[in-house]
Amino acid sequence: MTMTHPGLPMAWGISVCLFMALTTIWFFVRSNAAAVSSTRHFDLMTLPVIGSVLHYITTHNWILIVLKLVFAGLFLLIIWAGLFGTPIAERNIATVFTWNLWWSGLIVAVFFIGSAWCAVCPWNSIARWLVHPRLSNYKFSNSLGLKVPKTLRTLWPALWLFVGLTWLELGFGITTDPYATALLALVMIIITTTSMALFERQAFCQYFCPVGRTIGFYSQLAPVELRPQSKDVCINCTSLDCYYGTDKISPCPTHQVMGRMTQNTYCLSCGNCSQSCPYDNVTWRLRPPSAEAVQDARPHWDEAWFMVVLLALTSFHGITMMPFWENWMSTIARTIGDQGRLLVSFTIGLALSLLLVVLVYLAAVWMTKYLCHKTTTFKSLFSQFAFIALPLAFAYHLAHNLNHLTRESVDIGALLTNPLGTNTLPLTMAEKHDRMMDMVLAPNVLFGIQAGLLAFGFLISLLVIKRRSVNLISLDETNQVYLLPMLLFASVMTGAHLWLLMQPMVMRL
DSSP, rough: OEEEEOOOOHHHHHHHHHHHHHHHHHHHOOGGGGGGOOOOOOOOOTTTTTHHHHHEEEEOEEEEEHHHHHHHHHHHHHHHHHHHSSSSSSGGHHHHIIIIHHHHHHHHHHOOOOOOHHOOOHHHHHHHHHHSOSOOBBOOEEEOOOOOHHHHHHHHHHHHHHHHIIIIIITTGGGGGGHHHHHHHHHHHHHHHHHHHHHTTTTTIIIIOOOHHHHHGGGGGGSSEEEEHHHHHHHHSSSHHHHHSSBOHHHHHHHHOOGOOSTTTOOOSOOOOOOHHHTEEEEEEEEEEHHHHIIIIIIOHHHHHHHHHHHHHHHHHHHHHHHSHHHHHHHHHHTTTOTOOOHHHHHHHHHHHHHHHHHHHHHHHHHHHHHHHSSSOHHHHHHGGGGHHHHHHHHHHHHHHHHHHHHHHOOOOHEEETTOOOOOOOOOHHHHHHHHHSSSSSSHHHHHHHHHHHHHHHHHHHHHHHHHHHHTTOOOOOOOOGGGHHHHHHHHHHHHHHHHTOOOOEEOO
C-alpha cells in the first residue's frame, strides 16, 4: 500500500488563480516604462554586528575549512552506510540524508543563502584535497592545468548530465536504494576528481556539475549577492587578484572578475575574491529577489536551454510522484511490450514530458516572433525569455520540496547513532502515517507557503516578460498583444504546477 500526502486544498488553489487573474490585469495596465528601473541594494557589511561577522567569515578561511571537513565527513559516512548498511531505504542514512534532507533542503537553502552550498560541497572538497593536498585554498596544484576544450566550454555537458542523473535517479529507483546511492556518490567523486586533475581551476563546477548549475541559476532569485563595494575601485584595479589570485590565494575557480559581475550564476561563494582583494572591496549585499532574473543576467544560448529544460525536469519530478504515474507507465509498457523494470517505458515518459514543455515554450517564442514583426531573431527571443522559466521552476521546486521536508520527518538522532540501520525493520504503515502527521509546520501554514510560492513565481515571470520585452521589441503602450504568447506560457506552467500540488503525492520513503 502506498502512503500519499494530501494535496493543496481547493480554497488555496482558487486563491492562486485569483491572484494570477489580478496580476494579469496589472500586467497590462502597468506601463512599459515602469518596467525599466535601477536595482536597489543594501550592503550587509554596514550592519553593526552582522557586518563584522560576515567580514570575518569572508576574510578568514578556517571557518570554511571546518565546514568542508564536516560535510566531507558526512558524505563519506553516507557512502559507507550505503555500501555496507541495511538495504531498507528509510533506515539507512545514505538514502534518507541524500534524498529527503540534502536534495530537498538544498533548494530551500538557495532561497536564503544563494550558492553558499557550492563553497562547502563535498564533491569539490574531496576532489580538491586529492589533487591539491592542502586543506586551505592556498595555491598548490598537481593538476595538469589544461584548458577545457572549446566544445565543452558550455552548459551542454551539465544539461545532459542532469537529464542522465534524472533518468538514473527515477528510472532505476536510486532514491530507494542505499547501495545505488553510494555508488552514484562515488561516481560523482571520480568525475569531479578527474576533471580537477586534468583541467585548470574548477572546470567541473563551471561546466559539468548539474547540481551546481541548478543552484547557480536558482541563485539569480536569491536575495543575496557577492559584489564589489565600489565599482570605481575595481575599474582602477590593475592586478585583478580576484581573477588571477595571489601568491597564496587561488584564483577564482570559475573565471569571474568581481568588478564585472552582474549575476550569481557562476559564483561559488568560495571566498577567494574576498581574501585576495587588496582593497577589501568585496561585500555581501541584499537585493530584490527578482532583480537578476528580471534584468541583470545576460542571456546566452546554452544557458537559455538549461533554464527551459530545468523547468521541464522540475515538473517531471513532480509528475513521477503522483499516484497516476504508475498507471501511465503500465499503459505504455503494455502498448510496447515492455517488461521488468520498465526502463523503456520510463525513458519514453521522461522524453515526452521534457519534449512537451520545450515544444510549448518554442511555440510561445515562435508566436511572439510572428506577432511582433520585428527584426529581432528567434534565437534572441528564445534566450531572453528563457528567464521566465527560472521563477516558474524555482517556485514549484520549493513548494514541492517543502512537502518532503515537513511531512517526511526523520529521527536524525537515531540515524546518526545507527547510520547503517543495523537490526532495523521497514517502517510500518502506522509509523509512516505518524511521520507524515508529525509535521514541522502546521498544514495550513504549509499550504499557505506553497500557494504563496506559486504566486511569487508567476509574479516574477510577469516582471521578466515585461522587462525583457522592452529590450527586444520596443513595444508601444497600446500594442501589448505581442506579450500574450509568453503570458500564456507562464499561465499554463503555473496552472500545471498548481494542479500537481493539488493532487495527493506519494511519499519518497
